[in-house]
Amino acid sequence: MRQFTAVVNPTAGGSAGAAALLALARLLREAGADLHTEYSRSLAHAREVARDAGRRGRVVLAVGGDGIAGGVGGALSGTGAALGLVPAGRGNDFARALGLPADPAALARILLHNAPRPVDTIEVESAVHDRTVVLGSVYAGVDALANRHANRSRLLRGSASYYAGGLRAVTGWRAARYRVTVDGEEHTHTGYTVVAANSGYYGSGRVIAPDARVDDGVLEVVMIADAPRRLFFGLMNDLRTGAHVHRPQVRILRGREIRILADRDVPYGADGEVEAVLPVTLRVLPGALRVLR
Incomplete structure (x- = not known):
């Protein structure tokens, strides 16, 4: 069973990030998955937490909008670690491009059972x-x-x-x-x-x-x-x-x-x-x- 570390932007979408994770967390834990939650103090802190979790073989969940998705995803780019997105921000555009569902149950099934697939990133x-x-x-x-x-x-x-x-x-x-x-x-x-x-x-x-x-x-x-x-x-x-x-x-x-x-x-x-x-x-x-x- 997968082990997850959720990196949460506590201000995303007017604190919707924490609320979005609550329903998902219950489903993941009921399925037997291990879930640890970290609240980010900044994008730099979110990147640091993500890299550390990825090095330990955990799936990193970016909880929030495109800012934290990009920050966490960018930090994991090239490392081999797996990323999951929990869209809960203003835009959620990368999650939209991936076709991720808003429904917690459907998203939980993807996070628990789907194999990671490669996507491109952008070096700036x-x-x-x-x-x-x-x-x-x-x-x-x-x-x-x-x-x-x-x-x-x-x-x-x-x-x-x-x-x-x-x-x-x-x-x-x-x-x-x-x-x-x-x-x-x-x-x-x-x-x-x-x-x-x-x-x-x-x-x-x-x-x-x-x-x-x-x-x-x-x-x-x-x-x-x-x-x-x-x-x-x-x-x-x-x-x-x-x-x-x-x-x-x-x-x-x-x-x-x-x-x-x-x-x-x-x-x-x-x-x-x-x-x-x-x-x-x-x-x-x-x-x-x-x-x-």
Whole structure:
């Protein structure tokens, strides 16, 4: 029977992380599994706990949203340890890409009985930050600014916080001039954002890259060009279904190594966390993480 260490973000989704684990924990223990719970004090602490549990052969459960999923998953990337996700945050986009159920009983069956399967991760390298590894996507532009606003929202949750954050960010945004190098070939781009996507989803269920797959060894590079604000709001609406990819303002490339620069300090984020500004270099790490799905 499997042994689990749950790493919980106690603030995810307004403390929904701890609540989500309660129902799941009962089911896992009734099935005979061992479960130990650790409440994270920070992403750095969550990574440390995850690595230690993984070294001891335990399955690590990331309980919360995309921030802790990316932090814990990144820490386990390349180690051979197995990761399980318990979605309980604002966005839960990587769990969505994996097709994980919200129902505790269905999720417990996956965690108890499914074999770990390899998924890709993203190595993130910046001149001013230590190398990190994340799971879902890296986004540079107005969406990073919107995500920063959403994370600071105390009144709104889930899609509502992202939509309100997006409105606030777009209002004051001016187009950035980017240089995007994909597998050695440079492309110029003026607009709202550049997204390197491993997962098809970001921003609480928005389908930024419909053709992205978490296990195909490449990243989808989605670039949204400058456009009148009214048209951009139409693009935002299209993100609900992925229909934006058919608009002429959207360009998509694919590659294994991507470098993104801009003409000013454009913020970038990854897996729901925004901590830095461009430039940044990204590399896909094929099959680097074992996930229960």
